[in-house]
Amino acid sequence: MHTCTKHMNARAAWRCSKCDSTLCPACAVTANIQRTEIIRCLSCGGVAQQIMTQKVIVPYWGMFGVFLQAIFSLTGLLQILALAAMVFLSSLIPIVGWVISLGIYAGYYFLVITRYSFGEEKLPIPADFSDVFDDIFAPFFRFIIGTLLVWVPALLYINAHVGFGLMFSSPAAAFSDPILILIILVSIAYFPGVMITAAVTQSTLAMLNPMIILGIILRIPGHYFLTVIVWGMMTVANAFLRNLVGPILYEHHVFLLTGILNEAVGLLIPMLTAMVLGRLVYQNGETLGYHTPKDLTVPEFPGATPQATAPQGGWEQPKAIQAPIEPIELEEDSSSAVLRPAPGGGFVAAGGPPAATKPKAQPQPAPAAPTAASPTNLLENALQTSDNQAALQAFKKLTESGQVPDLEPQLELRLANLLERSGQSLAAAHACRRAAEKDMQGPMASRAIFTSARLLVEKLGQKQQGAAMYKYLVENFPGDPLSERAREMLRRLKGSGV
Ligand SMILES: [Zn+2]
Ligand SMILES: [Zn+2]
Known part of the structure; x- marks a missing residue:
């Protein structure tokens, strides 16, 4: 923390670019130059810059309180309910309903990841779905591809080496195959990386490029695998929650409302996972190359406002001189005064004998009475x-x-x-x-x-x-x-x- 050059006990918010003083609000002046507000140094009038400091980013494991607050605040809950209503109601459309429903869900899921990857701490307002392709179908395809990437390798392996017959007649035996287990584990570990890439790059092609996904994993291996475990646990918890709450809701069925509430409950934990994935990107933003160092600085003293007013007559006028100013010699070589x-x-005549190069001009000590x-x-x-x-x-x-x-x-x-x-x-x-x-x-x-x-x-x-x-x-x-x-x-x- 910086303190004011003049007031040792005051916190400084700006630095003068002219005299290099650090300035507290009492030492800074707000000035308008061509309608742009700038901060100026009170003592010299120089333009002052905000003192910036490295942002302290709390990793997601320290953010669950904030995440839950975002979801369970009034606006958060309204957001979730609105989204749940859209997801549920669109699912009632015949034939294409599930595509639209999943597209809306996926679109919001990716939006949360993207926003949280920039440090957002609240649930974003859902897209208005004015662009059917960008807001619904593109996220739908990305979500389906991401999900397929998890299951297709395992399905292909089962088809080739285990056989779907064995899968259904004796699942225990089928899942004892170590290679199948390995494939499933790798796929699951891959999935969060795919979701992050889908959200951050908004490119299906990038999702299919294993080098990009591996690039993320290998740059932050520790954080990444921890996140895979967190994500896995949350996915299990979500399935558990839906199975617990769903039947209770449908026991007291109310037209439409039950379906919407059921969707809303099903959104809670996925939104939390999206926040976790987004925050994972944010807390590693520099390592992953998503942020420039400038994105990661914040004002050291945010919200500080200058309290001083500009001196009368501007700064060009030197400050009032406390001590007597230099003697003013009206004539270098001939004045005695x-x-x-x-x-x-008033003036005080001071000074001893002057350098007398022009003795003629010397005033007489006592001129004769006129x-x-x-x-x-x-x-x-x-x-x-x-x-x-x-x-x-x-x-x-x-x-x-x-x-x-x-x-x-x-x-x-x-x-x-x-x-x-x-x-x-x-x-x-x-x-x-x-x-x-x-x-x-x-x-x-x-x-x-x-x-x-x-x-x-x-x-x-x-x-x-x-x-x-x-x-x-x-x-x-x-x-x-x-x-x-x-x-x-x-x-x-x-x-x-x-
Ligand atoms: Zn200054
Ligand atoms: Zn000060």
Whole structure:
């Protein structure tokens, strides 16, 4: 038995084909793909397969309780009564009645063997006899031939070596002939094999081919001879039962009913023998070559149904990160501030001195308070009046003097927009970051983070960092409309292998 990879005490029913986890119902999701129901792994979304196990086949000697239940259940008894009625009533037809009657009986007998050879455990519904040849005459011929195969050799021997005269005048002497006894024993031993072949191959030719019958016997000699003995005993028991019950029934004769009941009693043990013969094939199915190994496997945890529901947004979205995610560096070599989302929400500026390859871009630790004519003020005014040209110029002056703009979040975003349109993506990303930092819980934050992530991914080629920003947005602003777009962006990034 397999247990769940995640829940050590839970029984697993599936195995994920992607992450190889074994899954209990709580770890599996039912999904529909093109109207086909599949099972998916909750943690990775991979398609999961049922865990199969070798079928444990109880041999027929352990199945008599089940067999008797099949016969003596309400449906079983109704089936037998219906069959008995057909057998009895058709026997009343003049001249051909016995052929039809025996054909119906044989047809059902073979049907039971066939079904039980596939592991069936209930009495099958009788054929509707719509095809007179297939349902009545073919089984009739097969049954007659099978029976003849038992008696003809003995009769031929008696005719040639013993004489029918002696048979009738002194049966004891006739049956003391060891060769005759041997012939009869061999024929009887042969009979179950013939019946199995008749039922399983549905071919009269196969029945007449001794190699096929011998093939069955020699592959399973132990089981086969045990079955011959069981079958012989049941045949004797059947004769005994019929002789016991028949006279009692006919003592209280009721029109038609007695005949039907008598037939029904006569069907009980033959149906049991048919079950035994069919089960003999089933329990040796692999040895006899009737079943492929696949027929002989069953789900290890049958009837298990997935209980989990798919995560919101699908599986393309990586699971929420418990620990703080990797620091997001907006600029590899010139930023002093390393952005790191803090557990309580918001970014924390972290990290020591950056590799200073562009010392010019380093922000001043304490920028001088802006005067009226300072670049910061000019920038602020230009942004407020939507003077894009002036804003860009002011921004240029500001950065050239080594300063960092210090604006309202909304203006930072406006600046970012402007910078992006003028091709300064990196500076735009910075502006976004600043906006987000200043307005962590405010209405500007999600937009700032989203824009920053998009710039990183699309303009600066820093896909990992952009993805981290998107993830941060998804996790910290789940209700925000931009969160949904961030998810979509992550899905696309995933699709492109990030
Ligand atoms: Zn998986
Ligand atoms: Zn589980």
